[in-house]
Amino acid sequence: MAITLPPLPYATDALEPHISKRTLELHHGAHHKKYVDTTNQLIEGTPHANKSLEEIVHATAGDAKSKKLFNNAAQAWNHSFFWQCMKPNGGGKPPAELEKRIAADFGSLDKFRDTFVATGAAQFGSGWVWLIARRNKLEIVSTGNAEIPMDSGVVPLLTCDVWEHAYYLDYQNKRDRFIEVFVQKLVHWEYAAKRLAQTTPEKELAL
Numbered sequence: 001m002a003i004t005l006p007p008l009p010y011a012t013d014a015l016e017p018h019i020s021k022r023t024l025e026l027h028h029g030a031h032h033k034k035y036v037d038t039t040n041q042l043i044e045g046t047p048h049a050n051k052s053l054e055e056i057v058h059a060t061a062g063d064a065k066s067k068k069l070f071n072n073a074a075q076a077w078n079h080s081f082f083w084q085c086m087k088p089n090g091g092g093k094p095p096a097e098l099e100k101r102i103a104a105d106f107g108s109l110d111k112f113r114d115t116f117v118a119t120g121a122a123q124f125g126s127g128w129v130w131l132i133a134r135r136n137k138l139e140i141v142s143t144g145n146a147e148i149p150m151d152s153g154v155v156p157l158l159t160c161d162v163w164e165h166a167y168y169l170d171y172q173n174k175r176d177r178f179i180e181v182f183v184q185k186l187v188h189w190e191y192a193a194k195r196l197a198q199t200t201p202e203k204e205l206a207l
């Protein structure tokens with residue numbers, strides 16, 4: 001069972017002017033595809049060959065011998081998740097229940113946005129910034145390279161890719177501006193709200 005590259009949930013020009021067609025073509029068609037292809041090469045003929053992507057990520061996390069496979073499989077998962085965290089005409093306000101939770105845990109939606117941008121901007125080098133639920137409390141965290149917040153009891157609700165390939169063509173070195181546009185104009189709040197309502201920690205990586 002090979003891992004597949006899922007199609008983008010929208011056209012490559014659907015997030016313009018915030019993310020250009022060229023960036024999405026390269027990011028999905030070259031970067032994400034390479035992670036999927038490399039994962040498939042690495043699992044061929046091994047006990048991982050018949051596992052799902054989520055199972056491979058879990059099986060290799062924290063195992064130094066499987067670092068290359070973890071990095072590629074986790075990046076394949078992260079990108080599939082990231083595409084779903086955005087939509088054309090996204091941003092704005094979350095559904096009422098999620099907005100209430102954000103206000104309770106961060107003070108306000110604006111404070112959430114400021115902290116999300118600052119946390120992503122402060123991630124040194126490549127990585128990801130996340131909104132997670134940790135045993136029912138919302139938190140913002142960043143991770144380096146391919147890492148996924150997957151401690152027990154943690155459910156990722158949203159992520160933004162802060163690798164340079166995610167924004168350099170459109171924003172050059174202004175990573176903070178890219179993350180700000182992500183939270184203001186692109187974020188798919190209904191998707192995050194659905195994950196918060198439906199995903200249990202036991203199934204935290206189910207997309």
Ligand code: FE
Nearest residue numbers: 031161163166
């Ligand atoms: Fe990326």
